[in-house]
Amino acid sequence: MMFNAGCWKRRLAALTIATISLSGCAAVSSDGGGPGTCPPVVEYSREFQARAAEELALLPENSAAVEMLGDYAVMREQARACG
Template identity: 55%
Template sequence: MQFNAKCWTRPRAVLAVAMIFLTGCEGGSFDTAPSACPPVVEYTPAEQARVAAELAVLPEGAVIPEWLSDYAVLRKQAQACR
């Protein structure tokens, strides 16, 4: 049995279409330089007071305060990165 090599290669048009779709996914602009520092969300005093009130009513041993502590460390690191 003899195989035809042409049957085993993908047509160039398929590769071209694939490249068009893959490059079309990028929606950003290349005009600005990327930043290695993540943005830090600013919270209003009212939002901070609400979070403090909600934390105060959590049951003993809740995991959320520990997670918020980790989040605070990440925020400080992101602010120092600027």
């Protein structure tokens, strides 16, 4: 394990929490559906986000789940920008 692995995980956890928190500001389209409609962005409580960050910090380095969460954060940002 690298010396700075803990620091890297904390940064990723902070980035994930920031992304999730910012996605709560997403605007909802009022057109009601159809092609090109933005998907809804689920809002998470601060307590739930803190719990997720703690669990994320426990994952091993190079975890597939960590990579998937990064992709999920990007998709949330895209959905938020869609509206």
